[in-house]
Amino acid sequence: MDGVTTDRNRIVVRFKDGRLLKGFTHDFTPVKDSFHLTSELESDRGQIHEIFCPNLKAIFFVKTLNGNVNYKEKKRFDEVDTSGLRGIKIKVEFNDGEVLRGISLGYSRTRKGFFVIPVDPNSNNERVYVISNAVRDVKLGSAAEK
DSSP, X not given: OTTOOOOOEEEEEEETTSOEEEEXXXXXXXXXXXXXXXXXXXXXXXXXXXXXGGGEEEEEEESOSSOOTTOOOOOSGGXXXXXXXXXXXXXXXXXXXXXXXXXXXXXXXXXXXEEEEESOTTSSEEEEEEEGGGEEEEEEGGGGGO
């Protein structure tokens, strides 16, 4: 199939206006401004949505679409064993006030977005693609720990 992948990523997309969609994508790439999501929401299961990245806050690549409502996710570096983490520590404050801490292997202020691996290895989020224009502030290294 010459470069075509059939792998699907389980994702939750959060829009800047607070809406969210849950489902699968097979064509997300950080270099494109749009991708497709096949919905797994009860209200429109199977519907294919074209998603425009500039409208998003972040794309959460998740283990399950439902998560674990009983699990209290660790949000700070001092709550987990960081000895196995590789990359630069990062703290992202979104425009809506939400804070995400984790590790980034490729953060750059000049890119449209960047990936963060959450600090909690037991988080339902495996990685998060953060849309840069949805971010109020970024702290790196030891500043991310505060």
